[in-house]
Amino acid sequence: MLGLPNQVRACLFDLDGVLTRTAKVHAAAWKEMFDDYLRHRAQRDGTPFAPFDAVHDYDAYVDGRPRADGVRTFLASRGLDLPEGAPDDPPGTETVHGLGTRKNDLLLRRLREDGVEAYDGSVAYVRAVRESGLRRAVVSSSANCRAVLDAAGIADLFDERIDGAVAKARHLRGKPEPDTYLAGARSLGAEPGEAAVFEDALAGVEAGRAGRFGLVVGVDRTGQADELRRHGADVVVQDLSELLGRR
Numbered sequence: 741m742l743g744l745p746n747q748v749r750a751c752l753f754d755l756d757g758v759l760t761r762t763a764k765v766h767a768a769a770w771k772e773m774f775d776d777y778l779r780h781r782a783q784r785d786g787t788p789f790a791p792f793d794a795v796h797d798y799d800a801y802v803d804g805r806p807r808a809d810g811v812r813t814f815l816a817s818r819g820l821d822l823p824e825g826a827p828d829d830p831p832g833t834e835t836v837h838g839l840g841t842r843k844n845d846l847l848l849r850r851l852r853e854d855g856v857e858a859y860d861g862s863v864a865y866v867r868a869v870r871e872s873g874l875r876r877a878v879v880s881s882s883a884n885c886r887a888v889l890d891a892a893g894i895a896d897l898f899d900e901r902i903d904g905a906v907a908k909a910r911h912l913r914g915k916p917e918p919d920t921y922l923a924g925a926r927s928l929g930a931e932p933g934e935a936a937v938f939e940d941a942l943a944g945v946e947a948g949r950a951g952r953f954g955l956v957v958g959v960d961r962t963g964q965a966d967e968l969r970r971h972g973a974d975v976v977v978q979d980l981s982e983l984l985g986r987r
């Protein structure tokens with residue numbers, strides 16, 4: 741009664757936008773950072789300033805990917821290429837790491853000021869999954885995953901966590917590659933075909949399709965149901981509570 745195929749024994753949940761209302765917070769921090777940088781570049785080069793689009797640019801190039809990949813992929817979409825730099829580059833340095841660190845500072849400030857909320861429908865669904873005896877992992881690209889789960893008060897609902905920090909330590913490729921979801925299934929003792937993926941990001945449903953999971957559920961919070969299907973979702977819902985009571 742959870743809307744899952746019979747063979748599914750493990751559920752793999754993305755964090756930002758699926759479990760917690762933090763996708764918008766990430767998008768706003770990315771926009772603030774990229775707009776500052778693009779404005780500065782436009783002034784320096786005497787070219788027009790074209791701002792970061794917090795919907796389209798975010799969905800296409802940044803959402804769901806590890807931080808540094810988000811920086812690189814968006815810059816490439818504008819024909820820009822920066823040196824990698826180093827993880828300890830000061831925030832705002834004109835490197836991939838410097839811009840990523842600036843975005844992270846902006847994100848952490850917003851999270852501190854506004855707090856973190858979980859989606860009630862997702863919490864109800866994860867509880868129902870637990871009561872049915874299925875195992876559960878969070879699979880997120882975010883290095884802030886653990887802090888966000890704690891702030892939302894939902895960390896104890898999950899058996900395992902594969903996040904940005906774990907992926908880095910284990911050299912797992914980020915979404916849209918399937919590596920982190922495959923690691924999530926493995927951590928729960930399930931084959932990919934025995935696991936369901938729950939994702940709101942285009943890169944995330946792509947990872948689900950690439951890993952040949954038992955079911956890929958697209959969670960559409962922003963009116964992009966068709967895009968989610970095109971990128972790999974088998975089913976699209978607006979809220980996980982819709983799956984409760986579904987055969």
Ligand SMILES: O=P(O)(O)OC[C@H]1O[C@@H](O)[C@H](O)[C@@H](O)[C@@H]1O
Nearest residue numbers: 756766803804807881882883884
């Ligand atoms: O910068 P962090 O917290 O490590 O997160 C990396 C990415 O994590 C994903 O969950 C978000 O969808 C992205 O917006 C974010 O950029």
